[in-house]
Each structure stands twice: as C-alpha cells, then as structure tokens.
Amino acid sequence: MCGILGLVAEDQLAITKLDGKIIQHRGPDDDGYFESDGIKLIHYRLSILDLSDHAHQPMSTDDGRFVIVYNGEIYNHLEIRQELGSEFEFKSQSDTETILLAFSKWGVNTFAKLNGIFALAVYDTTSRELFLARDPFGVKPLYYCHQDEFFGFSSELKALVQISGFDKTLDYKAIFNYIQYLYAPGIATAFQHVRKLDSGSYLKLSLDHPEQFEIIRYYNWPLSVKKSDKTEKQWVDELDALLQQAVKRQLQSDVPVGYFISGGLDSSLLAAMHRKLFPNQSIKGFTISDAINKEEGFDEDLPFAKLLAAHLNLDLEVISSQKMNPHALDNMIWHMDEPQGDAVPLYIDAISKLAREKGYYVLISGMGGDDLFSGYRRHQAYAWDPYLAGLPLTFRRWIKSASHILPDDIPKFRRLRKLLSNFDYKDLNERLVSYFDWIGTEETRQLFSEQVKTQLHDYDPHDIFLKELKDLPKDISGLTRQLYLESRYYLPDHNLNYTDKIGMKHGVEIRVPFLDKDLVQFSFSLPDPYKLKGNTTKYLLRKLGERYLPPEILYRKKTGFGGPVRRWIKNELQSKIDTELSAEKLKKLGIFNPHAVHALLVDNKSGKRDAAYSILALLAIQTWIRQFVKN
Numbered sequence: 001m002c003g004i005l006g007l008v009a010e011d012q013l014a015i016t017k018l019d020g021k022i023i024q025h026r027g028p029d030d031d032g033y034f035e036s037d038g039i040k041l042i043h044y045r046l047s048i049l050d051l052s053d054h055a056h057q058p059m060s061t062d063d064g065r066f067v068i069v070y071n072g073e074i075y076n077h078l079e080i081r082q083e084l085g086s087e088f089e090f091k092s093q094s095d096t097e098t099i100l101l102a103f104s105k106w107g108v109n110t111f112a113k114l115n116g117i118f119a120l121a122v123y124d125t126t127s128r129e130l131f132l133a134r135d136p137f138g139v140k141p142l143y144y145c146h147q148d149e150f151f152g153f154s155s156e157l158k159a160l161v162q163i164s165g166f167d168k169t170l171d172y173k174a175i176f177n178y179i180q181y182l183y184a185p186g187i188a189t190a191f192q193h194v195r196k197l198d199s200g201s202y203l204k205l206s207l208d209h210p211e212q213f214e215i216i217r218y219y220n221w222p223l224s225v226k227k228s229d230k231t232e233k234q235w236v237d238e239l240d241a242l243l244q245q246a247v248k249r250q251l252q253s254d255v256p257v258g259y260f261i262s263g264g265l266d267s268s269l270l271a272a273m274h275r276k277l278f279p280n281q282s283i284k285g286f287t288i289s290d291a292i293n294k295e296e297g298f299d300e301d302l303p304f305a306k307l308l309a310a311h312l313n314l315d316l317e318v319i320s321s322q323k324m325n326p327h328a329l330d331n332m333i334w335h336m337d338e339p340q341g342d343a344v345p346l347y348i349d350a351i352s353k354l355a356r357e358k359g360y361y362v363l364i365s366g367m368g369g370d371d372l373f374s375g376y377r378r379h380q381a382y383a384w385d386p387y388l389a390g391l392p393l394t395f396r397r398w399i400k401s402a403s404h405i406l407p408d409d410i411p412k413f414r415r416l417r418k419l420l421s422n423f424d425y426k427d428l429n430e431r432l433v434s435y436f437d438w439i440g441t442e443e444t445r446q447l448f449s450e451q452v453k454t455q456l457h458d459y460d461p462h463d464i465f466l467k468e469l470k471d472l473p474k475d476i477s478g479l480t481r482q483l484y485l486e487s488r489y490y491l492p493d494h495n496l497n498y499t500d501k502i503g504m505k506h507g508v509e510i511r512v513p514f515l516d517k518d519l520v521q522f523s524f525s526l527p528d529p530y531k532l533k534g535n536t537t538k539y540l541l542r543k544l545g546e547r548y549l550p551p552e553i554l555y556r557k558k559t560g561f562g563g564p565v566r567r568w569i570k571n572e573l574q575s576k577i578d579t580e581l582s583a584e585k586l587k588k589l590g591i592f593n594p595h596a597v598h599a600l601l602v603d604n605k606s607g608k609r610d611a612a613y614s615i616l617a618l619l620a621i622q623t624w625i626r627q628f629v630k631n
Helices: 012-017 021-026 077-087 095-113 157-161 172-180 232-250 265-277 302-312 326-336 344-357 369-373 377-388 393-405 411-420 428-434 441-446 450-455 463-471 478-505 517-525 539-545 565-570 574-580 583-589 594-606 612-629
Strands: 002-009 030-036 039-045 066-074 116-124 129-134 143-146 150-154 194-196 201-206 209-217 257-260 284-289 315-320 362-364 509-511
Touching: 002 012, 002 021, 002 066, 002 116, 012 039, 021 039, 021 157, 021 478, 039 066, 039 116, 066 095, 077 095, 095 116, 095 129, 095 201, 143 157, 143 209, 150 157, 157 612, 172 441, 172 612, 232 265, 232 517, 232 539, 257 265, 265 302, 265 369, 265 539, 284 302, 284 344, 302 315, 315 344, 326 344, 326 478, 326 612, 344 362, 344 478, 369 478, 369 517, 369 539, 377 428, 377 478, 393 411, 428 463, 428 478, 463 478, 478 509, 478 517, 565 574, 565 594, 565 612, 574 612, 583 594, 583 612, 594 612
Parallel strands: 257 284, 257 362, 284 315, 362 509
Antiparallel strands: 002 039, 002 150, 030 039, 066 116, 116 129, 129 201, 143 150, 143 194, 201 209
C-alpha cells in the first residue's frame, strides 16, 4: 500500500518542482520518482510484499518503455505470473512487477485480470501515453485534476492542491451532497476541477494532447439474473469455499496481518476463516471498548469480541473509545480529503495507530458484508415498501405528518421517524434513494445562501441514483437494486474512503476480503431470500456462521458502529459550533444562509428534531474549507 502522485505539464519547471511529501505518510518505507519531458511520477512505498529494493518504485521494464507507480495489493498476481509463462524473467516477488510485465504484454486488458485493490499509473515512454486505473470496487482512492496548464493525479486530493496554479473553485453540488448524504456519491469532489476516477475504470491520456483524455470502463457489475436450483446447503458450501479463498488470498503479506474485531458477524467470520485455514497460527485482533451509548443506539461490542477471542483463540488488543477526541475533527477531515460528517474514522484512527505501534502494518476489515449480503436496517424497511405502496397517498401523507410527534431522543422512535419522513413517495425508485438521505432535499437547499441557491435551483441529489436505477436491467429485484447502490456508491465513496485514508495516515493497509471479485460475483448471483429472509438480514452468512461461531454472535442485535455524535454536538463541540457556524463567519464565507443554519442548531438543541449529523456535516465542510481552500 502506497501513495502515488503524477503531473503532466508543458512547464518543465513545474514538473521538476512537484513534491509529494504531503502524502509521505502513505509510504514511510521508501520513495522515488520518474521524470521525463512533460511528466513526473512520484511514489511513496509502504512495504508489504517483497520488502527488498527489488520492489522499489517507480519500476520500469528492462527496455525502459513502461514505467509504473502503483498503490494496492493484487491477490491473484501469482496466477497472473503463471499465465505470463516463461516469456518473462522476474526479478522480484512483488505484485508491482507482475502488473508491469502483464501490461507490457496485454496493455489495458490487464486491468480486468486483476483481483485486488489498486490505483495505478503506467506511462508508455514510446507512445507518450499515460494510463490510470482504479480497482473494480473503489477500495483505493485516485483523484485527478484537469486544468488548462496541467493534468495531475494522486492518491490523495491534498497533493493536487499543492500544484502551482491549482484552481480552488468549489463544486456546490458536491457540497450539497456532503450535507444530504454525509458524502459525495460518484466522481464529484468539493473542487470543480478535481474528480475521482470511477471504480472499475481506466483513464487514457496522450502527453501531446492531454485535454483529450478518455475514460473507459473495464469492469461491469454482475447483475444478470440467472435461475438456480441449488439447495441451501450447496449455497452455504459455495460461500464457505469462496470466503476461505478470499481470506487466504488476502493473507498474502511479508509483514504481520491483524484484524478489526467488533464481535459482529462479518469480522468474526473472516477471523474464523483464518483459524480454519491455519489452525495453529497466532491471530491478532483489535477492538474498541466503552462504546456503549444508548442515545446513539449503539451497544457495547467488547463482550462479543471477547467471546470470539476465546472461541477462536485470538490475541485481542482492546482500545477504549474514551480516548476518542472530538476536537480531532480538523485532523480527521484533513486526512480524509473530503468533508464527511461521520465520527467512525476516529475509531479507525485509534485502531490503526495501535496496530502500527504493535508492528501490524496490515489489518483485515469486515467492511462490505452488509452491502453485499443485506445487513442494514434500511434493507428490512425497503422490503415492506412494495406492500405499503398500495396504501392511499393521502393516508401515507397523513402518517408522514403525524410522525413528527415521535421523540428524537429515543433511537427506535428516531429511526421510525426517519423511515416515515419520505412516506409520501410516488414510486419505489424514489423511495429507495430516499433511504440514503440524512436530511430532506429542500431543507438542504434552504441551508445555502441566496447566491449559491441560484446555482442550485434545479439540482436534485437523487438524480445520480435514479439515473443508475433507470439503466439497470428491468428483471432484477428491488433488493438487488438497493444492494447495487450500496456497493456502487455508499461503500466506496463513504466507508472505504475514510477507511483507506485514516489507515494510511498511520501507514497501515486495510484489506476487505468481502470485496474479492469472485465473492462479489457470487453475492449478486444469490437469490434474495438467502440475503434477506423475512426480517433476518444476511441469512446465508448466518447459516455459514453456524459452522464456525457461537450463536450469541450470530444472532446478536444489530447495533451499528459510530461515535457519540449527538452528545458531542450538544456538549464537547459546542464552542466549535459557536465559532465555525456563527452568523458572522457564515455571512463572510457566503456559502450558507446564517438564519437557516441557526434555526437548525436551535431545533437540535431544543430537542425538536435530531439534526446532529447534519450539523457535523456543516462543521466538516467549514473545517475542510479552512484547511483546503483558505490556507
């Protein structure tokens, strides 16, 4: 896992001056650069596979034609070496060399062969063409910036801001999304001239005509519907084999590998697969204690993590959530590159820091299990919508209106109130996308100043999801549509973004076995009842878990994972709110409407409504602007 940065420009002095030290935390073990007429590639290395100098980057083919800088891990690189045959003589054990030589033979067709997590750049010195590629599911970040003077790319947005002449014009549509969703789905960022390379895509650029770059999709989601007469046991057996295969692949490492252990189903299953594969191997786990917070709806994970540790003989490190500091918000936003309004990154921060101190530079996470196998409460809720849609619209509007009497300080009533906030939906696609909202579209719009609101007058943040749904095959189920949106947008643009950035803050690589390509293919071939059966989420995962895990873990109540945001907003972060969201500061900035923001603060403080996450999102945007725009 590493950090990459590149610049294409006619100004050779700008090329020479390019400095990537701002992302050195991603690769503390080694660094290097390649510079030629009109281009520079920089690499910072976190050594995971082949710790020798033979794996140094940038890496070139023997003839010097192809040069690569690469961030990630390719879990099937040994199989690719076998496919390449005796045509090549390998000088290292690194997957970097595997990709490089594969590209020299197959070109862009190489990307579809890779099973792993990656963001990479390959430069062809002969044709003067640059190729960027990102893994199928967006685990590894890759930003690019195109302006008249240059084309730049990097693992982290902050490196692009350092380029001389960088245009800091804001994208208010993306900022709208950071409030409504807590993240920006798709390729947008808060800068108009910076975009994320879409997952499963590659970019091709000629140094002679950099303004004419093109983006091509090399991976398509496995959404075709296929009937199957497999029995439940056959499905469980196949899942068992695929999950073991995914874990085995992702244990490839020349440094110690540890686990996030929450005592939940997903991370517990991954650790159980490790124990099955290597019965006598020591396994290290990391967990959080003191996270119980009834106001937030979270229960304590520690008893379940300890139960799993005893069951699988894990060496468990426990970190108290009391060490989480809400005043670390600025630093958190700086490292995430994007103004995401969530406190979970602070947990990732604490665990990654301790893991690094203990010598564990790789951690395995259960992220993706909920998104692929149906683990969220909103999946349960949406399952009822086809039936509830038959209720008269006037009646549903009355129910929505009446839901405002439900108190927001009790988690189950708060969830019900949120569930009913869009109960007047006109069609099921509209209902589906509403589950991603933290605040309504029109209320979000009113938070902006009149000047900005003019630019946003016809903007609908749901359009990106609705267009995607419109283009999906007509015969796939509602649940599959929902899981596709989870996996396509919520997972990479929210969860995986903060997971990668915060892990790499400490030089720790975080792997996600549930996003193994073969396992993703399997999950989308799985009939709905094996994902959500009645009210039982992740049904097939639980049936597999019966082979390996205690029932207390298998059937524990869904609790979620997050920081005490509501308490922080009312207490620890109050002084920051008074400063960052003051009428004077908001008016000076000119983006937000001070009166609308004040009304939101008052309603939250009085208990009239729960707006804690929306307020945190506004704080995140303010601190992001201060660090990325005003610095």
